[in-house]
Amino acid sequence: MKPPYEITTKILELYGQITEALGVCKSLLLVKPEARLRRQNRIKTIYSSLAIEGNSLNIEHVSALIDNKRVAGPKKDILEIQNAIAAYDHLNQFKPHSIKDFLKTHDILMAGLVENPGRWRKTQVGIFKGKELAHIAPGFRMVPGLMQDLFEYIKNDKDIDIIKSCVFHYEMEFIHPFEDGNGRMGRFWQTMLLMNVNPIFEYIPIEETIRNHQREYYKVLSIADKSGSSTLFIEFILKAINSALRNTIEESKIPRIGYRERTEHALSLLDDWFDRKEYMKTNKGISTATASRDLKQLLQDGVIEAEGNRRMTRYRKK
Known part of the structure; x- marks a missing residue:
């Protein structure tokens, strides 16, 4: 079943801007940016996605851990970063339409952090913002079927793939298929789906833009929940994609000096x-x-x- 959303004028305008930015990337031969920019953006991606989830370590810690250096900090936070590094190192080995790979990614991201990484949740969950119940996820017995439907949608629906990646991101957060790690999985798998559109997305730190607008991110998630449609969330994420693409283009133009x-x-x-x-x-x-x-x-x-x-x-x- 197709998830509920509308293709608005704003969505089409943002999609056009993203297509234009991808054309600029191609003209600048940014299919695979230089090593400096790839490394810099990978660090931004990992740091930002985990910072959204409350990880206390800073961007220098992420850089050091990528270089296999020892850092001081909470063991849990260090492990989160090490797991994320391992998962992003496997980006090109996963298939975006494979539930098996989706579960394997969760296993890598959450190893040592939850009891059953890589498995659907077996309990009912509610999401709280402070003391307020923000979202009640579907019953755990519904999760396998809902996720199967969602993967069928991204594989077979005829809508624009970039838009479908935003829908997947929202619907996965709504279903909340895991006991923990849903946020980082939603962002990670959207990158997987975008890479299927254009390989440049492996090196575009969309997560940084989301972190910089984190309050709005949660706000549009909440509005989408209440409205029963992911339209506003799609607009937000498309705006983040466009911004991240254009920031990367500008950074690529900066001459490297010693x-x-x-x-x-x-x-x-x-x-x-x-x-x-x-x-x-x-x-x-x-x-x-x-x-x-x-x-x-x-x-x-x-x-x-x-x-x-x-x-x-x-x-x-x-």
Whole structure:
């Protein structure tokens, strides 16, 4: 059965903008961005998707764990990141229309975090926002059939595939097929479906845009639940896809410069105390991980001094 939604003028306009952006990607030969941008965007994707779920570690921790470095932090949060890294490393090995691969992905993402990873839930669940019951999911006995119907829809329905990926994202959240990990699974599998449209989506951090508009994300989910239609959610996610695509296009145009050029340029502009964010503004397009490495090296070389701790750290030329 086809899930309830309408193809609105806004949806068609956003789809047209996304198609245009994909054309720009093709003209820039961005079918597979350079290694720097691929790595940077993968870090953004993993960090953002888990931050939405309340993971306390920052983007530098994600970068370090990708490099197999040790980090300090809650074991659960570290394991969530390690599992997500493993899952995203398998992106090209999964089939977007395979329920078996869908369950296998949940197994990888949630290994060591829940009792039965990779299996449909066996209990009734309600979703709370604070003390308020926001959503009562369908009964657990309905889950296998509902998920089978949803996979049949994305495989066989004639609607636009990019729109169907948004519908899948919403309907999976509504069904809530797992005891935990539904949010990250919905976002992960939408990436899988989008990659089936264009391989560039493997490297587009849509999750970052969602995290930056997290309150609206939950709001449109709630409105969709109450209205019985995913139309507003589709519009929201299409807007996020379009924004993430265009951000990636802009970042790809930024010329890559080395450590020496970056730091000399930055320090020529920063006369007083500055923080990492202000350093990044002097070299538009560098990642937070690159900025952190630059500042650490400058400290070790005795070029700058620092005061404060962690996010409150400020720097100054000696």
